[in-house]
Amino acid sequence: MRKTVSGLLPILIPAVSLAVLLAAVFYMQPRAMSYTGLNLLFNLAVPIALATIAQMIIMAVNDLDLSIGTFVSFAACVTAVYMPNQPLVAILILAGAVGIYALLGIVITLRDLPSIVVTLGMSFVWGGLAVLILPAPGGQAPVWLRALMVSKPPLVPMAIVASVVIAVLAHLLIMRSTFGVLLRGVGGNSRSVARAGWSVLALKGAAYATAGIFAVLSGMALVGLTTSADANIALRYTLLSIAGVILGGGEFVGGKVSPIGAVIGALTLTLAGSFLSFLRISPDWQIGAQGGILIIVLALRLVINRRSPQEKTS
Amino acid sequence: MSETEAVVSIRQVRVEFGAVKALDGVDFEVRPGEAVGLVGHNGAGKSTIVNVINGGLSPHQGEILYEGEPGGGISRARAHGVRCVFQELSLCPNLTVVENTRLMHAGLKGFGWRKRAATLIRARMDEVFPGHGIDPLATVGSLSIAERQMVEIAINFLTVTEDPKLVILDEPTSSLDASLAEQLMTYVRRFVREGGSVLLISHILGEILSTSSRIVVMKDGRVVTSRPAGEFSVKTLVEAMGSVVKETARTASSGTASAEKVIALVPQGGSATPFHAARGEIIGLAGLGGHGQTRMLLDLFAESSSKWFPTAAKRMAFVAGDRALNGTFSQWSILRNLSIGNLPQLARLAAVHTARETAHGEDWKARMGIRTPDMNNPILSLSGGNQQKVLFARALASDATIVLMDDPMRGVDIGTKQEVYATLRREASAGRTFIWYSTEMDEVRLCDRVYVFRDGAIVAELSGDAVSEENILAASFSGEAA
Numbered sequence: 001m002r003k004t005v006s007g008l009l010p011i012l013i014p015a016v017s018l019a020v021l022l023a024a025v026f027y028m029q030p031r032a033m034s035y036t037g038l039n040l041l042f043n044l045a046v047p048i049a050l051a052t053i054a055q056m057i058i059m060a061v062n063d064l065d066l067s068i069g070t071f072v073s074f075a076a077c078v079t080a081v082y083m084p085n086q087p088l089v090a091i092l093i094l095a096g097a098v099g100i101y102a103l104l105g106i107v108i109t110l111r112d113l114p115s116i117v118v119t120l121g122m123s124f125v126w127g128g129l130a131v132l133i134l135p136a137p138g139g140q141a142p143v144w145l146r147a148l149m150v151s152k153p154p155l156v157p158m159a160i161v162a163s164v165v166i167a168v169l170a171h172l173l174i175m176r177s178t179f180g181v182l183l184r185g186v187g188g189n190s191r192s193v194a195r196a197g198w199s200v201l202a203l204k205g206a207a208y209a210t211a212g213i214f215a216v217l218s219g220m221a222l223v224g225l226t227t228s229a230d231a232n233i234a235l236r237y238t239l240l241s242i243a244g245v246i247l248g249g250g251e252f253v254g255g256k257v258s259p260i261g262a263v264i265g266a267l268t269l270t271l272a273g274s275f276l277s278f279l280r281i282s283p284d285w286q287i288g289a290q291g292g293i294l295i296i297v298l299a300l301r302l303v304i305n306r307r308s309p310q311e312k313t314s
Numbered sequence: 315m316s317e318t319e320a321v322v323s324i325r326q327v328r329v330e331f332g333a334v335k336a337l338d339g340v341d342f343e344v345r346p347g348e349a350v351g352l353v354g355h356n357g358a359g360k361s362t363i364v365n366v367i368n369g370g371l372s373p374h375q376g377e378i379l380y381e382g383e384p385g386g387g388i389s390r391a392r393a394h395g396v397r398c399v400f401q402e403l404s405l406c407p408n409l410t411v412v413e414n415t416r417l418m419h420a421g422l423k424g425f426g427w428r429k430r431a432a433t434l435i436r437a438r439m440d441e442v443f444p445g446h447g448i449d450p451l452a453t454v455g456s457l458s459i460a461e462r463q464m465v466e467i468a469i470n471f472l473t474v475t476e477d478p479k480l481v482i483l484d485e486p487t488s489s490l491d492a493s494l495a496e497q498l499m500t501y502v503r504r505f506v507r508e509g510g511s512v513l514l515i516s517h518i519l520g521e522i523l524s525t526s527s528r529i530v531v532m533k534d535g536r537v538v539t540s541r542p543a544g545e546f547s548v549k550t551l552v553e554a555m556g557s558v559v560k561e562t563a564r565t566a567s568s569g570t571a572s573a574e575k576v577i578a579l580v581p582q583g584g585s586a587t588p589f590h591a592a593r594g595e596i597i598g599l600a601g602l603g604g605h606g607q608t609r610m611l612l613d614l615f616a617e618s619s620s621k622w623f624p625t626a627a628k629r630m631a632f633v634a635g636d637r638a639l640n641g642t643f644s645q646w647s648i649l650r651n652l653s654i655g656n657l658p659q660l661a662r663l664a665a666v667h668t669a670r671e672t673a674h675g676e677d678w679k680a681r682m683g684i685r686t687p688d689m690n691n692p693i694l695s696l697s698g699g700n701q702q703k704v705l706f707a708r709a710l711a712s713d714a715t716i717v718l719m720d721d722p723m724r725g726v727d728i729g730t731k732q733e734v735y736a737t738l739r740r741e742a743s744a745g746r747t748f749i750w751y752s753t754e755m756d757e758v759r760l761c762d763r764v765y766v767f768r769d770g771a772i773v774a775e776l777s778g779d780a781v782s783e784e785n786i787l788a789a790s791f792s793g794e795a796a
Contacts, residue, residue: 176428178416178422178423178427181409181413181416181417182417184406184408184409184413185406185409185413185414185417187406187408188406188407188408188409189404189405189406189407191404192404192405192406192417193406193417194388195368195370195388195398195400195404196388196392196417196418196420197388197389197392197420198417198420254407254408255406255408255409256408
């Protein structure tokens, strides 16, 4: 019994935080409790959730990606500029970018470089490329992408459906598949993965490539929502994605991640912004207040984790 | 008795780590249905031979044959059914037992692998450790150390696509209690009867004697004896591990130690013997590596300093064993590495007095014989031994009266060692106390008094002429099961 509770705990805290925040929003603004209201609240959570999953995959192998924000911006620019008229070019560029991500993972492992430094450097590269592709805000969303993002499924708004689909897919990939087991194994104890005869190099390359794919999807989803792009459109995503993973029960080291938690974390962060607007807190204070919410939730997690039975001896 | 029969055989293998010869032309083989016990003291080459066999380390010379085929590398070794339970546990703590099973066995794939893995591992755990009570779906991090060890053992005895042919058990019972250890040994005997092979390393000689069919004794990177287990007793085994050459006269000069005690502890951590140290004494902490010596040093050090207001002026100084990890500042010059230990004395108005610092550097360069043309060269320009001299100088230059040393002479050449030993003697005569954990017998014999550790506790206190290799070996290896 105790085991099942402590097993659920990492996912329980972010879920409860989200529910509490949602209840507060509904209390202040009952009109948000509707199909359109929910869609508006969570619309922008979809690209953030995708970026958070990308970050989570990198964090599962004990690395950190500081270039997610600029990379998502780059992917958004490519989508907005090339996807409507030259889809083949767009797909080639995005596939090449995913390839570069795989290469980064390989170089980081091979030369034993700190991922923070490499990705920080790459963030300037992606930012520069984005400006080259789209010097001024503009471009347009491909019709099918726009249609997908604004579609109105019955009963449940698109934003919620998309979030659930992302969470389930990521859960299957990272928590259930054998590939996911190996990835988290690299984060937990890469030496024992190597001792079991696996190539850590290939695994890390694959992890980075998978993260690259999710980041590309994030950029595309963003364009579908905003209908145009800008080289700086997603700069906030770097920190948001890290915060989302941590909020969702993930940890910086040790391969402890939770895809469902990460999506919930991304939703919570999005909602926190709306919540503060409803509170009529001036935008000057919002970022600080958002940080405050983050600290409260994380502190809560620490307190609860300390209280739960400590079976670990090391 | 043809050569091809051996599960693994290594011939004339040499492995060197810098100046240290870890394996010096070793011939070794394990045949099917054989349980080989491997014993030897620290640095005898046990771990190295394990790493060569499991493919993790390629020898600098010599060849490895798996079932008669030459090979190397981890995947080749695994393909021939070589499995290894490591001394330091090697499971992923963030994964469940089932997921760790999958990690070790690439054969578990496709739909429903979780269910199959769970069935397999549960069955094997029931077989090896009946009544274990471990849930295969539990995260390894939530298990106790003993449970983790049980899981790792069971995973390595598992058959998924191929049978394990040789299972290497490196101190498998170190965290198991007596009844679990007995369950394991019973299983190992049955595994061997059914044609499997086991290579068993343990500091509990009773286990080795009762389980192995053949015992190999290693010393200084060589195999010194390989005979059927029946020909050994605990006593003859300990003798075989000792030096072949009669030991030289002890160079330790007693009499420098005064009666004034600087540390006196009540017996703790299951030790029967209290620990105490007197002014001017050199005290050795001996025993096999990792049996609580470093823990003891760290505890002593932690107790001497305030947790709230750490200051540089301490009663104790610590000389770290792992230079790269917690000794040197690798980007700094030799001088800075030395002077960091007592900046307050070298400072004027909270700024470092350069002239004083340089003089300090030159002084210690001469006293320790640090071989460098210029103290401003980077620390990494020095050889390992000279880097260690700098760390010693840092400790000695402070006003600490007690110096703790965590196996600091690892991988240092013999000439440098002699110089440092002389310095230690000199400083001890001047009234400093040294507490010295060493894995090398020659160093332990330099000490005035020696505490021997086993399983985290002090099991023997030797002083004066009783400090001999024979006595230390006898205390480090326990005769019967723990």
